Amino acid sequence: MAVSITTGPGPGEAGFAHCVPTEELWRRLARPFDVGEVAEVLLGIPADVITQLADVVISTGEEATVLLETMPTLLRRLRMGSNDSVERSASGVRGPVLWAETVAARSSSFGHTGVYVCSVPGRDYDVIENRLLVAALKTLVQAGGRVRALIGPEDDNDELASRALINIDMAAHYLGHRALAQVRPSTRTGRRSLRSMASGRGAAAYRPAVALLEKAAEPLEAEELMPFCDRSTRMHHRLLLAAMDALESRGSRLPGLRTESGTLIVGPFDYVSPRPARDGSPRIALLRGRDLVIALDPARVGVGGVDAAQVGCRRLVSVSTPVEVTKVVNAWGR
Numbered sequence: 529m530a531v532s533i534t535t536g537p538g539p540g541e542a543g544f545a546h547c548v549p550t551e552e553l554w555r556r557l558a559r560p561f562d563v564g565e566v567a568e569v570l571l572g573i574p575a576d577v578i579t580q581l582a583d584v585v586i587s588t589g590e591e592a593t594v595l596l597e598t599m600p601t602l603l604r605r606l607r608m609g610s611n612d613s614v615e616r617s618a619s620g621v622r623g624p625v626l627w628a629e630t631v632a633a634r635s636s637s638f639g640h641t642g643v644y645v646c647s648v649p650g651r652d653y654d655v656i657e658n659r660l661l662v663a664a665l666k667t668l669v670q671a672g673g674r675v676r677a678l679i680g681p682e683d684d685n686d687e688l689a690s691r692a693l694i695n696i697d698m699a700a701h702y703l704g705h706r707a708l709a710q711v712r713p714s715t716r717t718g719r720r721s722l723r724s725m726a727s728g729r730g731a732a733a734y735r736p737a738v739a740l741l742e743k744a745a746e747p748l749e750a751e752e753l754m755p756f757c758d759r760s761t762r763m764h765h766r767l768l769l770a771a772m773d774a775l776e777s778r779g780s781r782l783p784g785l786r787t788e789s790g791t792l793i794v795g796p797f798d799y800v801s802p803r804p805a806r807d808g809s810p811r812i813a814l815l816r817g818r819d820l821v822i823a824l825d826p827a828r829v830g831v832g833g834v835d836a837a838q839v840g841c842r843r844l845v846s847v848s849t850p851v852e853v854t855k856v857v858n859a860w861g862r
Contacts, residue, residue, distance in 0.1 A: 554749070561787070569791060586743060587695055588675075588692050595665075596699065596702075618643050623648040653710070664736075669699045669703065675689075760810045770854055796818065799816075824847060
């Protein structure tokens with residue numbers, strides 16, 4: 529059964545004057561997240577389109593430029609640890625003598641008194657700062673590599689494509705440096721690890737690497753995606769944000785928004801965004817709860833085109849304004 533609630537503009541509309549709903553929803557996303565998956569679920573844009581855009585931003589952005597410009601200086605000032613190795617020598621003492629090992633070595637060499645087993649100090653570049661640096665350079669190479677695969681002969685004079693190719697080659701060159709060649713890339717590139725490194729001793733030198741990893745974790749901001757967001761989608765987000773505000777006004781504490789199985793989890797509801805229509809015609813998005821489906825229909829196109837499988841045996845209510853969706857959410861569960 530479908531119910532349509534119709535009311536005129538009311539005071540509930542005024543709360544949206546202070547923010548752009550799409551940007552506010554983006555701010556409420558749980559971090560970290562996959563930008564391609566989120567864009568597909570929230571904006572209806574194919575994930576591969578957004579992923580390609582993200583790769584271009586990572587490989588040609590300011591963070592990549594700054595990192596590559598600082599690499600010659602940074603390579604001369606790399607952090608290092610000590611890595612003592614055990615060495616047997618018959619030509620002299622190379623470091624602190626390990627007497628137990630030396631006695632055993634002399635016994636096995638017919639009492640040769642010129643044999644010493646020493647602990648020889650050495651340089652070790654495989655430290656957390658350099659691991660994060662290598663991770664940043666590899667991230668740049670991988671993003672740039674995917675961009676390279678998209679570049680054709682027609683892009684020979686494209687400035688952005690040329691910059692991407694140059695940055696890829698420079699990053700690969702620095703990865704081959706003898707000091708970094710044996711460094712394992714860090715897999716701990718989350719916010720906590722990056723904040724810890726950014727505040728440690730000598731952090732300033734590695735700040736460009738931290739900046740690039742942070743950019744790679746969230747390469748696009750909501751305002752950069754707004755050109756891909758048509759009017760119908762923006763109106764859906766306005767109604768979705770009204771539903772979230774109504775839930776929170778009832779005392780519900782909504783966790784950060786996250787994606788799951790092609791939907792956006794919004795507290796007790798999941799949000800299903802339709803793909804943008806080629807002709808720009810208005811569409812209906814759905815908020816699906818356990819026993820209720822709210823059709824977000826700002827253009828009042830009607831629920832006749834809603835897929836019955838999306839509704840099931842749940843009650844279907846159509847809303848067109850923030851006031852209407854607030855009224856439905858407030859009545860739900862009472």
